[in-house]
Amino acid sequence: MLLGTVIDGANVGWGGAAADARVADRETVQRMAEGDPEALALVYDRHIRSVFGLAMRIMQDQGHAEDVVQEVFSQAWAQATRYDATRGSVAAWLLTMARTQAIDKLRSQRAKPDSAPLPRENAVVDLPDPAVGAEHHVLTAESATQLRAALTELPVPQRIAIELAYFEGLTQTQIAGRLEQPLGTVKTRIRTGLLKLREALQP
Amino acid sequence: MNDPRHEPFNGLAxxxxxxxxxxxxxxxFETHLEVCRECVAEARALMPVTHALVYAAPPLDAPPALRARVLQQITGTVPTSPIRAGAATSLDEPMRPPEEPAVSSTDTESTPRGPGALFWLAASLVIAAAGGGGWYVAELDRQIVELQEELATTAAQTELMQLQAAVARAASAERDAVLAIVTGPDAQQINLVGQxxxxRAEARAVWNETSDMVFLASGLxxxxxxxxxxxxxxxxxxxxxxALLDPDPDGSATLIVEIPDAVALPATMAITVEPAGGVPAPTGDVYLLGQPAD
Structure with missing residues (x-):
């Protein structure tokens, strides 16, 4: 957390005139959509630590993580008019873009001449089917604590399979190869792991 | 399931x-989704879980220079953000030295029952992480960018190096100012206990005679x-x-709270849950409560 946001929180509370951080975030993105550079700076200052943390988690390299940050905020600036608050918080929006950018980068680094070209967008991020997409934003930052706890509670093989998919962008086949396990085992581990996480995250 | 079309996609959701x-x-699979309610239902159930995984990575401090680079490239300008400008009142004297140690009546108990060593370690890490983020550093960053644009002259290069050194010092001074409050010999504190x-929540408010209050909470x-x-x-x-608290995803929050003149410390402190935006007088349940040590 930046000291700036710390102070902001204190001022807001003390003045009694206050805005919930999410409302403030939404308004700031609205200002970004109107081309206000200060709004971009504000969003950067509020969320850079989460975005950079996720980028580092995936890229494992500071230079590449910084590139991801650059791309995320460029994309946020360009797409601010399309940000839809009903689909999730600004934090979730930025983090989802960061994950997509980072995985794309990772996959193209990994791409060998004999492998097929990689998709630009990842399935996890944008579900084309509205029927599936309706509840995207159900879990938000509030769940992060339980999520981290639940992840560490998972049996290690399940956690590793999920992390290889989600944070390293490996496909089921690549995961099976990496872990030297049959495809069916990988499938089961990911499915069981996700179901356990879901259970742990239920209110 | 009865639909033979589903068979090849079993478990793919x-x-x-x-x-x-x-x-x-x-x-x-996406083509299949259009005809398979079962797969839609499973994907629907699991997508929120994987969406939440973006929060699994711990937040990290980005290099300070990255801010100017990113903002400059996108908008052509590097504003000092309003958040930072608003912070000026608390941080414009980051190097104010702590007063002479005074014998404190409500000093830290030598064997605190509240937050343990791990809590303090976490708190100090939060504070350390906050150090580089102050408005003053941002302002210096902005000046650096301006100077970088005129780097043609040797004079500018010298000034740039001086500024960069100042940034390092300022970041460290801000961190020191907060740590001075928290660790100062005359620091007084109130522990708040989860109700x-x-x-699992716990919090600690720390201040001294001349400082603002540092408020650290975890497990919210x-x-x-x-x-x-x-x-x-x-x-x-x-x-x-x-103040209002906006905890991090892990349930921790760190605030610097201005102590109003009307408030004589030590005083009982409490955290309640209220409607967004806060209320003038508490209406909600008490989540944490702390009374001054006797």
Missing amino acids: SLYAAGALSDAERTS PLAP PPLPAGDVYQLWFVLPDAPVSA
Whole structure:
């Protein structure tokens, strides 16, 4: 957390005139959509630590993580008019873009001449089917604590399979190869792991 | 399931949610989604879980220079953000030295029952992480960018190096200012204890005679949208609002709270849950409560 946001929180509370951080975030993105550079700076200052943390988690390299940050905020600036608050918080929006950018980068680094070209967008991020997409934003930052706890509670093989998919962008086949396990085992581990996480995250 | 069309896609919804399908597999599965309620239901159930995984990575400090680079490239300008400008009142004297140590009546108990060593380690890490983020550093960063634009002259290069050194010093001074409050010999503190609604929560308010108050909380349970944590000085007449808390995803929050003149410390402090935006007088349940040590 930046000291700036710390102070902001204190001022807001003390003045009694206050805005919930999410409302403030939404308004700031609205200002970004109107081309206000200060709004971009504000969003950067509020969320850079989460975005950079996720980028580092995936890229494992500071230079590449910084590139991801650059791309995320460029994309946020360009797409601010399309940000839809009903689909999730600004934090979730930025983090989802960061994950997509980072995985794309990772996959193209990994791409060998004999492998097929990689998709630009990842399935996890944008579900084309509205029927599936309706509840995207159900879990938000509030769940992060339980999520981290639940992840560490998972049996290690399940956690590793999920992390290889989600944070390293490996496909089921690549995961099976990496872990030297049959495809069916990988499938089961990911499915069981996700179901356990879901259970742990239920209110 | 009865639908033979589903058979080849059995179990793929979880891989789809986890992003573990190849391009071809994904395309084919998405086509299948249009006709398979079962797969839609499973994907629907699991997508929120994988969406939440973006929060699994711990936040990290980005290099300070990255801010100027990113903002400059996108908008052609590097504003000092309003957040930072608003912070000026508390941080424009980052190097104010602590007063002479005084014998403190409500000094830290030598064997605190509240937050343990791990809590303090975490708190100091939060503070250390906050160090580089102050408005003053941002302002210097901005000047650096300006100078970099005129780097043609040797004079500018020299000035640039001096500024960069100043940034390092300022970041360190801000961190020191907060740590001075927290670790100062005359620091006084109140421990707040989680109430039945938040049994794992704990918090500590630390201040000294001349400083603002540093408030550290951890273990705050997530709140439903529309609710917010509000911190109070509970005075004999009426509670006075101290701040709203916006905890990190892990339930921790660090605040610097200005102590109003009307508040004589030590005082009882409490955290309640209130409607977003806060309220002038507490209305909600008490989640944490702390009374001055005798």
